[in-house]
Amino acid sequence: MNSLKRNMLAQQQVHAVVVLENGLNGSQEVGGVGDDAMSGGVENYRTLLEQEYEWLRIKMQYSQKVFSLTFRYMMSLEGDFDPHRPSQDRQHWQQQQQQPPKGIVMNRPCDVKVTSSLIIVSDSFNRRILCFDLKTKKFKFTLSDSHRPYFMAVDLYDPNSLYVTCMENYVKKFDLEMKAMVWSKFQSDLKRPCGIVVESHQAENARIIVADCVNQSFKIFSKMNGDFIGELQYRLGCKNEIPFGLHLDGDGDLLCTNLLSHTISCISKNTNLLKVYWSIGKKGIHQGEFQYPRGVFFERSTCLIYVCDQSNNRINVFSNRGEFIQCFGSPNNEQGSGIYELNSPLGLCISEHTGELFVVDMGNNRVQIFK
Numbered sequence: 001m002n003s004l005k006r007n008m009l010a011q012q013q014v015h016a017v018v019v020l021e022n023g024l025n026g027s028q029e030v031g032g033v034g035d036d037a038m039s040g041g042v043e044n045y046r047t048l049l050e051q052e053y054e055w056l057r058i059k060m061q062y063s064q065k066v067f068s069l070t071f072r073y074m075m076s077l078e079g080d081f082d083p084h085r086p087s088q089d090r091q092h093w094q095q096q097q098q099q100p101p102k103g104i105v106m107n108r109p110c111d112v113k114v115t116s117s118l119i120i121v122s123d124s125f126n127r128r129i130l131c132f133d134l135k136t137k138k139f140k141f142t143l144s145d146s147h148r149p150y151f152m153a154v155d156l157y158d159p160n161s162l163y164v165t166c167m168e169n170y171v172k173k174f175d176l177e178m179k180a181m182v183w184s185k186f187q188s189d190l191k192r193p194c195g196i197v198v199e200s201h202q203a204e205n206a207r208i209i210v211a212d213c214v215n216q217s218f219k220i221f222s223k224m225n226g227d228f229i230g231e232l233q234y235r236l237g238c239k240n241e242i243p244f245g246l247h248l249d250g251d252g253d254l255l256c257t258n259l260l261s262h263t264i265s266c267i268s269k270n271t272n273l274l275k276v277y278w279s280i281g282k283k284g285i286h287q288g289e290f291q292y293p294r295g296v297f298f299e300r301s302t303c304l305i306y307v308c309d310q311s312n313n314r315i316n317v318f319s320n321r322g323e324f325i326q327c328f329g330s331p332n333n334e335q336g337s338g339i340y341e342l343n344s345p346l347g348l349c350i351s352e353h354t355g356e357l358f359v360v361d362m363g364n365n366r367v368q369i370f371k
Contacts, residue, residue: 064301064352065301065351065353065354065355066299066350066352066355067299067304067350067355067357067370067371068355069325069326071315071328071340071370072371073340073368074356074370074371075137076339076361076366076367076368076369077106077119077121077132077137077366077367077369078105078106078364078365078366078367104130104139104142105365106121106123106126106130106365106366107123107124107125107126107365108123108124108125108362108365109121109122109123109346109347109360109362109365109366109367110122110124110150110151110346110347110360110362111149111150111151111152111295111346111347111360112347112349112358112359112360112367113152113153113154113162113349114134114154114349114350114351114353114358115154115159115160116134116159116353117133117134117135118131118132118133118134118140118176119131119132119133119134119137119358119367120152120154120162120176121360121367122149122151122152122347123149124148124149124150125148127144127145127146127147127148127149128142128143128144128145128149129142129143129145129149129152129174130142131143131176134351134353134354135354137369141179143162143174143179143181145166145172145181147166147167147170147172148166148167149164149165149166149172150164150165150166150167150193151165151193151194151195151245151246151295151347152164152165152196153196153197153198155198155223156200157200159176160175160177161173161174161175161176161182161198162176163196163198163208164196165193165194165195165196166193167192169188169190169191169192169193170184170185170186170187170193171184171185171190171193171196171210171226172184172185172226173226183225183226184226185221185226185228187219187221187228189215190215190219191212191213191214191215192212192214193210193211193212193213193219194210194211194212194213194243194244194245194246195210195211195243195245195246195256195295195296196208196209196211196246197209197247197248197254198223199223199252205222206222206223206224207220207221207223207229208222208223208226209221209246209254209269210246211234211244211246211256212231212243213242213244215231216233216234216241216242216243217231217232217234217243218232218234218243218269219231220232232274233274234274240261241258241260241261242258242259242260243256243257243258244256244257244258244259244293244294245257245293245294245295245296245307245308245347246296247296247297248298249266249303249305249320250298250300250303250320252269252270253266253268253269253270253277254266254267254269255267255296255298255305256296257293257295257296257307258293259292259293259294261281261282262281262282262284262289262290262291262292262293263279263280263282263293264279264280264281264290264293264305264318264322265277265278265279265280266278266279266322278321279322280318280322285333287324287327288316288318288324289312290307290309290316291309291310291311291312292310292311293307293308293310293316294307294308294309294310294345294347295307295308295345295346295347295360296308297348297349297350298320299350299352300352301352303319303320304317304318304325305317305318305319305320305322306348306357308345308346308360309327309329309345310344310345312333313330313333313334313335313336313341313342313343313344313345314327314328314329314333314342314345315327315328315329315342315345315348315357315359329341329342329345330342330343335363337364339368342359342361342363342364342368343361343362343363343364344362344363345359345360345361345362346360346362347359347360355371356369356370356371357369357370
């Protein structure tokens, strides 16, 4: 984020705090915004202020912790999920000549998200969502479903709201506090929905954006009730393009991975014609190259971008301008099942409460945790 954007954001945050603490009314000027400037746009301005104020409130609730980039292995969520046994990979069970314990063993997990208290994993082929305690890493509860959950998004404004795409072309909302589904929407022209992001404010027009792999587009839904709003065609100049992973950067623009062009792009989500700010990558094994990039995550505190480079079995890290920082993964980009090794990483996220990086190691049916 450049200095001009940073100054504008700082001014908006100050406006938000003052207005929402003192009350928004037409007779009050805030930071030079008076009756004339706000006439005809009070509701839009209120929405912006509420969104900025809520983000400030969330940030002040806890001291943010950033990921260290040392990739120090902590543990894996798999098997019987015993947090006191650090190595629970397949080799452990092979040495014991046993099968992993039944119950909550994962089967092709796809994505992971965190709240201030939970780790949430889409256990896709078991048709359920697993929830663990963020601090203790112990299993807490399951959200069962008749469909296969794929990718997820947590609403920053309401962390109890979880939005999920399903392989059977559904988009769903769950209430984590009530442990129940709120709504489920099937869209006939939604084909293999993947990445999902949610606008984190309470306005009635707040949206959910879903990557539609087969139709090469972004589908737009209402955050309030899941109703279909429309679509944006995904055409960035490559003949074969498949949008997959999605995340919002610090400016609210879309970070999107592309499976067939082996790239990641930063795209404006505020126009009907998609504007590409930058796009990086090509197929390969070297620094800054990908082989089928999947999940993407933007760390707000550092403005770093983390990408699951699936077929290279590694995590790539970039600046918010697309500059390569470093990568981490299995030696020689080969599949591995031990600690510090990956086999088809698919989804990832970072907890700003603990500074931990969570990586869905899909080929090993586990979630690895690094700090």
